[in-house]
Amino acid sequence: MLDDKNLYKTSISQYGEFGLIQHLTESFTISDPSTIKGIGDDAAVLDPKGKKVLVTSDILIENVHFNLAYTPLKHLGYKCVVISLSDLAAMNATPGQIIISIAVSNRFPVEALDEIYSGIHAACKQYKVDLAGGDTASSNLGLVINSTAIGYAEENEIIYRNGAKPNDLLVVSGDLGGAYFGLQVLERENVAFKSNPDLQPDLAGYSYILERQLKPEARTEVKSLLKEMDLHPTSMIDLSDGLASEIIHLSQQSKVGFSIYEEKIPMDNQVITTAEEFGINPVTGILNGGEDYELVFTIPITEHDKIKHNPNFTVIGHATADKNNVLITKGSSQVIPLTAQGWDAYLNKKKKV
Amino acid sequence: MLDDKNLYKTSISQYGEFGLIQHLTESFTISDPSTIKGIGDDAAVLDPKGKKVLVTSDILIENVHFNLAYTPLKHLGYKCVVISLSDLAAMNATPGQIIISIAVSNRFPVEALDEIYSGIHAACKQYKVDLAGGDTASSNLGLVINSTAIGYAEENEIIYRNGAKPNDLLVVSGDLGGAYFGLQVLERENVAFKSNPDLQPDLAGYSYILERQLKPEARTEVKSLLKEMDLHPTSMIDLSDGLASEIIHLSQQSKVGFSIYEEKIPMDNQVITTAEEFGINPVTGILNGGEDYELVFTIPITEHDKIKHNPNFTVIGHATADKNNVLITKGSSQVIPLTAQGWDAYLNKKKKV
Numbered sequence: 292m293l294d295d296k297n298l299y300k301t302s303i304s305q306y307g308e309f310g311l312i313q314h315l316t317e318s319f320t321i322s323d324p325s326t327i328k329g330i331g332d333d334a335a336v337l338d339p340k341g342k343k344v345l346v347t348s349d350i351l352i353e354n355v356h357f358n359l360a361y362t363p364l365k366h367l368g369y370k371c372v373v374i375s376l377s378d379l380a381a382m383n384a385t386p387g388q389i390i391i392s393i394a395v396s397n398r399f400p401v402e403a404l405d406e407i408y409s410g411i412h413a414a415c416k417q418y419k420v421d422l423a424g425g426d427t428a429s430s431n432l433g434l435v436i437n438s439t440a441i442g443y444a445e446e447n448e449i450i451y452r453n454g455a456k457p458n459d460l461l462v463v464s465g466d467l468g469g470a471y472f473g474l475q476v477l478e479r480e481n482v483a484f485k486s487n488p489d490l491q492p493d494l495a496g497y498s499y500i501l502e503r504q505l506k507p508e509a510r511t512e513v514k515s516l517l518k519e520m521d522l523h524p525t526s527m528i529d530l531s532d533g534l535a536s537e538i539i540h541l542s543q544q545s546k547v548g549f550s551i552y553e554e555k556i557p558m559d560n561q562v563i564t565t566a567e568e569f570g571i572n573p574v575t576g577i578l579n580g581g582e583d584y585e586l587v588f589t590i591p592i593t594e595h596d597k598i599k600h601n602p603n604f605t606v607i608g609h610a611t612a613d614k615n616n617v618l619i620t621k622g623s624s625q626v627i628p629l630t631a632q633g634w635d636a637y638l639n640k641k642k643k644v
Numbered sequence: 645m646l647d648d649k650n651l652y653k654t655s656i657s658q659y660g661e662f663g664l665i666q667h668l669t670e671s672f673t674i675s676d677p678s679t680i681k682g683i684g685d686d687a688a689v690l691d692p693k694g695k696k697v698l699v700t701s702d703i704l705i706e707n708v709h710f711n712l713a714y715t716p717l718k719h720l721g722y723k724c725v726v727i728s729l730s731d732l733a734a735m736n737a738t739p740g741q742i743i744i745s746i747a748v749s750n751r752f753p754v755e756a757l758d759e760i761y762s763g764i765h766a767a768c769k770q771y772k773v774d775l776a777g778g779d780t781a782s783s784n785l786g787l788v789i790n791s792t793a794i795g796y797a798e799e800n801e802i803i804y805r806n807g808a809k810p811n812d813l814l815v816v817s818g819d820l821g822g823a824y825f826g827l828q829v830l831e832r833e834n835v836a837f838k839s840n841p842d843l844q845p846d847l848a849g850y851s852y853i854l855e856r857q858l859k860p861e862a863r864t865e866v867k868s869l870l871k872e873m874d875l876h877p878t879s880m881i882d883l884s885d886g887l888a889s890e891i892i893h894l895s896q897q898s899k900v901g902f903s904i905y906e907e908k909i910p911m912d913n914q915v916i917t918t919a920e921e922f923g924i925n926p927v928t929g930i931l932n933g934g935e936d937y938e939l940v941f942t943i944p945i946t947e948h949d950k951i952k953h954n955p956n957f958t959v960i961g962h963a964t965a966d967k968n969n970v971l972i973t974k975g976s977s978q979v980i981p982l983t984a985q986g987w988d989a990y991l992n993k994k995k996k997v
Contacts, residue, residue, distance in 0.1 A: 432785030
């Protein structure tokens with residue numbers, strides 16, 4: 292739908308092993324002081340300089356996590372870095388390195404791999420992380436990307452999922468739902484394109500939500516924002532899945548309940564208008580959709596003054612002593628228990644161990 | 645060929661996300677003192693205790709790296725840990741943690757995942773490493789496993805690929821070729837089974853080489869052996885690919901040549917007899933086959949006395965000043981330049997970035 296495949300010509304086999312790896316990685320340089328040895332040996336060698344080391348891994352499968360019909364390869368490369376950096380941001384760690392494994396079928400020409408690596412390169416530059424290694428393999432199964440991110444933090448900086456206390460305020464960064472409704476637009480246009488390939492996709496007016504879906508960003512700057520504000524979250528998680536299942540994670544691990552106010556949930560105007568167009572309640576999309584990669588965290592209620600006028604953050608509710616009971620208040624009085632959609636839809640969703 | 649699929653009954657969707665993850669990982673405990681937080685948050689939290697941190701990642705794709713027709717799932721789980729620990733052993737690092745991403749199709753019942761995780765568990769126990777996280781996802785593409793291993797070493801313990809000097813001795817651990825010829829037997833029996841499913845596979849007399857293929861071990865004990873022997877390798881790599889391409893890596897990165905003596909290459913008697921049976925020169929299998937996961941390293945010639953009677957190691961040649969010229973001497977005089985098979989066969993082989 293978006294790519295002209297005829298532009299791609301060079302077969303991977305023309306390069307051979309060493310040539311291909313050198314070609315794909317020659318524009319990458321080492322810039323993080325914690326990287327002693329990046330690409331080119333049996334393992335990356337890192338110097339944590341006295342800090343704790345945080346490691347997280349995510350796997351992306353073609354036609355499960357992305358659809359190449361409407362995902363530009365450069366954006367896919369960028370996104371595979373971002374989703375792992377988002378996990379580090381959720382621990383309040385500073386990212387240092389990324390390791391990428393790619394398995395690719397022989398229908399992929401070198402120029403397509405170049406596009407993926409140009410996105411990885413752009414993300415490394417944006418987030419000041421080093422590509423420190425990985426693995427490339429052939430795949431008769433389609434495209435698979437695994438990204439492993441390595442970050443650093445002082446022990447007392449690390450924020451787990453299990454520290455929320457009753458009465459803590461529940462806070463989110465940014466606004467929610469963009470990625471989910473961006474995906475709805477892309478899926479709709481892809482269906483239209485498949486039934487009539489001469490049709491140009493109608494993407495005007497959706498630029499913000501499309502970017503949220505195709506080129507998400509990790510909230511790695513939140514660590515320094517929290518420090519500047521002298522704010523001390525008691526628990527934190529990133530919004531890779533829907534808001535509901537992430538809050539249930541905080542609830543279960545912190546052994547508290549939560550009460551959320553629907554009207555407090557921050558959303559862009561494009562989310563509201565697109566939700567209306569699709570006949571979907573925008574909050575339903577936010578609770579179950581995912582992929583916004585914002586952070587959701589709890590702070591002691593005593594720190595409310597530090598955050599209440601900050602445009603980067605929104606208080607959407609609070610923790611309660613009613614363990615494992617997560618409630619959302621709609622309008623003035625209607626209270627609904629939240630469940631994590633997707634539990635039984637396991638096979639259509641990516642899940643973290 | 646080896647599994648009775650009828651034994652497997654429970655659908656993954658019966659468990660739901662949290663239930664499945666808990667079920668798969670409940671038998672894993674944290675034992676390494678460097679693991680502060682393992683499974684259950686956005687990232688693993690590790691304490692390197694002043695050491696350098698080594699990280700490596702490998703991806704395994706169904707029908708590229710393994711064939712479920714003859715690979716027991718427990719062995720596959722064990723092997724996916726071993727191949728990454730082998731990369732750490734090749735850097736002379738001590739392994740601490742493993743992070744496993746698995747993507748699996750809905751044709752996989754929970755019992756099949758249990759088998760894979762029982763192999764991962766056995767490997768974690770054998771090598772004293774902690775399962776510290778990962779990702780599970782659905783796959784419409786078959787089974788995909790990515791393993792990331794994290795290890796530790798003092799800076800002066802780390803052995804790179806680039807330190808070999810002319811006249812250094814070239815040494816290998818263990819014996820070679822078992823994994824390659826084990827694979828030939830399994831492939832032959834699989835072809836026979838496919839043409840006549842009533843046929844029982846004839847695997848008697850191949851137990852050593854079958855184990856080398858199906859349940860390889862990582863030479864993580866070499867680090868302490870080297871220390872006991874007061875031996876200081878100048879370069880090291882593991883034999884995941886064939887001996888030829890690994891020695892060419894050492895040659896290119898160390899900017900030395902190598903001269904290898906065919907009759908010095910250590911091989912088990914089962915390798916010799918099986919090679920004869922298949923009409924393949926055993927050395928050809930060793931040079932190009934791979935998957936032995938032994939270590940090959942160089943030591944200063946002045947340290948020869950320390951190693952010459954050690955049954956764990958064999959000197960197979962030496963480094964030369966003739967940069968990038970890797971030669972093998974066959975018999976008394978025939979000298980052949982070595983090339984890395986598989987360069988142009990890229991798409992049929994796994995390659996490291």
